[in-house]
Amino acid sequence: MFLTLRSAVEEALADALATLDYPTDDLGIEEPPEDVDAVLASSVAFRLASEAGAPPPQVAAEVADALDADDIEYVAAITTQGPYVNFLPSDAYYAGTLDAGQADDYGRLEDTGESAVVEHTSANPTGPVHVGRARNPIVGDAVANVLDFAGYDVDRHYYVNDAGRQMAVFTWAYEHFDEEDLEGEPERDRIEYDLVRYYRKGNAFLEDGPADEVEAAEAEIQAIMQGLEAGDEDVHDRVTEVVDQVLSGMRECLARLPAEFDEFVKESRFMFDGSTDDLVARLKELDEAVYEEDAWQLDLTPHGIEKNMVFLRSDDTSLYTTRDLAHHEWKFENYDRAVTVLGEDHKLQAEQLQTTLDLLGNDTSQLENVIFSWVNLPGGLGMSTREGTGVDLDDLLDEAVDRARQEVEDRMEDRIRDDDLTDEDVDHIAHQVGIGAVRYDIISKQLTKTITFEWDRALDFEAQSAPYVQYVHARTCGILDEVDEVPAFDASALEREEAHDLLRTIARFPAVVEASADALEPHNVATYTREFAETFNAFYRECPVLSEDDPEVRAARVALVAAARNTIANALGLLGVAAPDSM
RNA sequence: GGGCACGUAGCUCAGCCAGGAUAGAGCGUCGGACUUCUAAUCCGAUGGUCAUGGGUUCGAAUCCCAUCGUGCUCGCCA
Incomplete structure (x- = not known):
């Protein structure tokens, strides 16, 4: 409307x-x-x-x-x-909104007929997902949800770095060291926690090990990279053994958010199918191509980028960016719109990528980057997999669910709603609330703002949090549970200001979806849910539904609650935050 | 040092891109509301030189410039 x-x-x-x-x-x-x-x-x-x-x-x-x-x-x-x-x-505005809000998919925009790929997370498969990395899947998943709801045919991709130096180091370390060489036990009984110890050990060794042994290790790492570049299947299998194991564990962690993917696209695919070689050949033909210090590079200064972009090392191996160019041309062939969600530390690389794709004759208007700022720990500490600093996302989610469960249990005694919760229900709600709180805390902030991660703040279940909004959904369900179905209604029976305010807020939802999709900013959906919750709570306070005597007013209010439930359920859905029926 | 961001109440943040109606929330502090569709809620009070200084404009938190502070970045890493 x-x-x-x-x-x-x-x-x-x-x-x-x-x-x-x-x-x-x-x-x-x-x-x-x-x-x-x-x-x-x-x-x-x-x-x-x-x-x-x-x-x-x-x-x-x-x-x-x-x-x-x-x-x-x-x-x-x-x-x-x-x-x-x-x-x-006009009255028709309110009536039309009340009618439209009855649809389960209220807020979904018409199909655009266009496809979009949202690439997000794409963390190197080196170890457990930490909170610093978690902004990516949470934001990425929401961006994909928003685009889907705004009428795009969306695929979610995780681009797997399985051909870079990091994975060569990991593969060498995995093959070179034995269990007894490693320090400490895995922090958790899952494969990536086990294997990351090899990665850390390998990196520490390369830094501090005896010179001759480090040299031998470097030769081995070099051989792995050369093998991949040459299309050696055996080498590829060795690397894949490590990559797939670590990735499987990371996927389990991400699935808890949940962040699921339609496809894991491995960069080695663009080496083995020859598209990287082809790309290198085309890059060499560009006016910007220079051969300096035995390496092929692109001088992008005419395009406002100071730093040269090396695309072929002196040993003839390609770089991440080179393969990413091939990857993006593949995306352009298959999708109308390509969105990449990445951290601000990749900003320069993204600019180089876009400029180079442009030079290669692509229509780069198809490409959009969603760039978010860092997540820090208090005291200005960063999070690093290699160094083992940082808070594991698994730990955060565990703690969130535990605290949420405690909250639910604390409230059990003085519950008024008579929907006898089983242990299973309590567990389910604890998951919805705990994980929802983490997602909401991260998603509700502007992407450009740096986040300092603090346990208590991330897990604050008070107002301006997921539980605050989720509670509104539970309240709508509590009311609708008491009626069999939405009766025939007439919007003109709604005379209270609070009801009209709520309808006006409901009416705005599709516009929020549209704006959020255009700007690729899911955080304004979070802002909307908060405003929505405030408006609904005012209605809830002032306008009794079930106990309303006038049947016409009651029917219209039931319909309004149904519209409110559909709206808030869908808005939460965009954020990837669960909408509990009871809390 | 160059480039790019960020700086709004004691704290955490909306609002800024498309400049306009007394700058909004939450937390905190203080005071209220559960025999009521669930109080994970609500109501009231408290609290702001919108980092600083210029400029554009009838009008600036919002646009431009400078300064200060913070973060990211400037690898034949990703």
Whole structure:
């Protein structure tokens, strides 16, 4: 409804301004503050004042006179308030919203007919997923959800680095060291916790080991990389043995969020199918290609990038970025839109990638990057797999679920809702709430802001958290549980201001989806859920549903609660936060 | 040092990209509301030179420039 109303207002206002001989390039459409009854307003009078030679309020009146509410869909009246022209919603606006909200998939936009691939996480398979890395799957999953809901045919990809130096080091360490060489026990009984010890041991050895042994190790690592480059299946199998094991453990961890993928795309695939070689040949032909210090590079200074991009090492092996170019051309062939979610430490590389893809003749408007800032530990500490610093995501999720379970159990005694929870229910709710809280905490912040991870804050179940919003969903379910089905209703029976406020908030949801998909910013869905929860709670306080005596009012309120449930369930779904039926 | 971000209440954050109606929340502190559709809730009070200084504008938290502080980055790593 909101989207329809907005375009209707835009069109009508542009027509009116044209009729009055005013410019129509800036309509000044905005959403007024809460205490104003209008759904939309225009501040265009400010801009026209000097041209009109009249004060803004007078111009606003003139503009309002030139408009006819009857001609604008979903607008009941046009008023002025000082310099503002306000557009008030009609009964049909409320009625239409209440009807639309009955659909389970309320908020889903029409199919765009376009496909999109969202690549996210893509962490090197070196060890357990830590909290610093967790922003990527959580944001990435939400971005994919939003695009899907906004009408795209979405695939989720994890790009697996199985051909870089890191994996060569890992493979060498895995083959070279024995269990007894390793320090300590695995922190958890899962494969990546076991194997990461080889990786750490290997890196420590390369740093501090005896010179001659380090040299021999480097030769072995070199041989692995050369083997991969040459398409040697045996070498590939050796590396794959490590990669697949570590990755399987990481996938289990990510599945807890949950973050699932349609495809794990291995970069070695672009070496073995010849596309990397082909790409290198084409890169050499570019005007920007230079051969310096025995390595092939691209001089991108004409394109505003100071740093040269090496695409072929002096030993003739390719680099991550080289293979990533081939990877992206593959994406372009298969998808209309390619979105990559990555940390700010990869920003320069992403710019090089995009510029180079452009030079190679690709349409890089297909490519969009979602870049997020760091997650730090208090005291400015970073998180590193190699050094073993950082908080494991598994530990965070365990703690979150434990604390949530404690909360549920603490509340069991003075529960009023009579839906006898079993132990299984309690466990289920604890998972929904605990993991939801972690996701929400991370997703509700702007991507550009650095996050400092603090246990207590991430697991605060008070307001502005997932449980606060989830509780609203549980409340809607609590009410709807008491009715068999939504009765026939008439929106005009809703007379309370709180009901209208809630309907207006529900009406905005599709616009939130649209804006979030356009900007690739899931955090504003989180902001919306919070506003929604506040609006719903006001309705809940002031407008009893089940105990309402007037059957028409009761029916309309039941329908409103159903619309609210669909809206908040879908909004939470976009965030990947579970929507509990009871809490 | 160069490039790119970030700096809003004691703390954690919305609002900024598309400049406009008294700058919004939560936590904290203080005071209220459960025989009621679940109090993981709600209501009230408290609290802000929107880092600083300029500029553009009728109007700047929002756009531009400079300064300060913080983070990321500047590998034949990824």
